[in-house]
Amino acid sequence: MSTLRRRFAVPAAWTIALVVGVIIPFVVSDFDLLDLTRVLTLAMAVAGLNLLLGHSGQLSVGHGAIFGLGGYAAIIPVATHGWPWWAGVLVAGALCLVFGLLLGLVALKMGGANLGLLTIAVAAIFPLLLIRLEPITGGTFGIYLAGSPIEAPAWTGLTTAQFGFLVSLVVLALTVLVLRNLVTGRLGRALSAVRTSPLLAAANGVDVNRTKLIAFAVSSVAAGIGGAFYALVIAIAVPDSYLVTFSITLLAASVVGGSRTWAGAIVGAAIVVYLPTLAEGIVGAQAAGNWSQLVYAAGLIITLAIARSGLVGGFTTLVRRATRTAGHIPAVTNPH
Incomplete structure (x- = not known):
């Protein structure tokens, strides 16, 4: 496939995917839409991880906590103060930005590869803090809403599930667009240099610490917004x-789906949502959780061993090779 054709193929594929996404709420039930909306919200967090892991070479094992921070930051003002849902999302994005900056600064002060260790600690402590801060977070029982506050305006004629899906779809599209523009611009070149060799990047004038901090902060915002929509959708x-x-x-969803592809974020998120259901149908509800974790681990190992670019990256590579091979097949001439 020529470079020109590839250049137009990717936007065309995303346009088709967006059109299909807009049609989906009108052809599936509201029950199925809930799971599909969960996929979209999780994909926002995985896309943020893709920026961090696939494009800057940093490892975070704490994005689940940042996702949860966004969820609580959005649902608390909505549940306790009657704020509109969009205000809760804005609060979640702002809080996760500040948290990402602070956590990134601490990791840089610690030096080395301590971001991964620090985020593991954050992920372990976060649920305990939620329980301890019971007056604010509801403790062990959490916070419930009577229904999703992302309700459709009356003039749209949409159900709450349809409206929630479409809003999440638009936000995911904007998230991917922003992240894609970041990695294709000047920051993207700096991220690529840092991922390849921090020492070489610094020698070429790249502010390594600043670049890493920006990547982690932006990634945290994506995860926080995804968590906000997730909590508000499932109420x-x-x-x-x-x-x-x-x-x-x-993290497994990012690697298995493809940490350097934005489509991989959606594939990875779909695996997170639908794998437990598939496991439940095979081994039963009681063992489904353990089997899902086992499959995540096995998928991670297999992906790293066979298709290091993930499912989407591996599929794209196969298509390019097949197209290139087809293009080199000589034409058969008629001897007569």
Whole structure:
């Protein structure tokens, strides 16, 4: 496939995906839309991880906690003060930006590869803090809403599930667009240099610490907004939803889906949502959780061993090779 054709193929594919996404709420039930909306919200967090892991070479095992922070930051003012849902999302994005900056600064002060260790600690402590801060967070029982506050205006004629899906779809599209523009611009070149070799990047005038901090902060905002929509869509936020295993699951989704592709974020998020349901149908509800974790681990190992670019990256590579091979097949001439 020529460079020109590839240049137009990617936007065309995303346009088709967006059109299909707009049609989906009108052809599936509201029950199924809930799971599909969860995929979109989780994809925002995984896309943020892709920026961090795939484009800057940093490892975070705490994005589940940041996702949860966004969820609580959005649902608390809505539940206790009657704020509109969009105000809760803005608060979540701002709080996660500040948290990402502070956490990134601490990691840089610690030096080395301590971001991964620091985020593991954050992921472990976060559910405990939620339980301890019971007057604010509801403790073990969390915070419940009577229904999703993301309600459709009467003039749209949409159900709450349809409106929630479409809003999440638009926000995911904007998230991917912003992240894509970041990695294709000047910051993207700096991120690529840092991922390849921090020492070489610094020698070429790249502010390595500043670049890493920006990547982590932006990634945190994406995860926080995703968490905000997740909590508001399912109308609940509980500490058990944001355990360390959830952070590891998000990391596995990034790697398995493809940490250097934005489509990989959607594929990874779909695996997170639908794998437990599939496991429940095979081994039963009681063992489904353990089997899901086992499959995540196995998928992670297999992906790293066979398709290091993830499912989407591996598929794209196969398509390019097949197209290139087809283009080099000589034409058969008629001897007569």
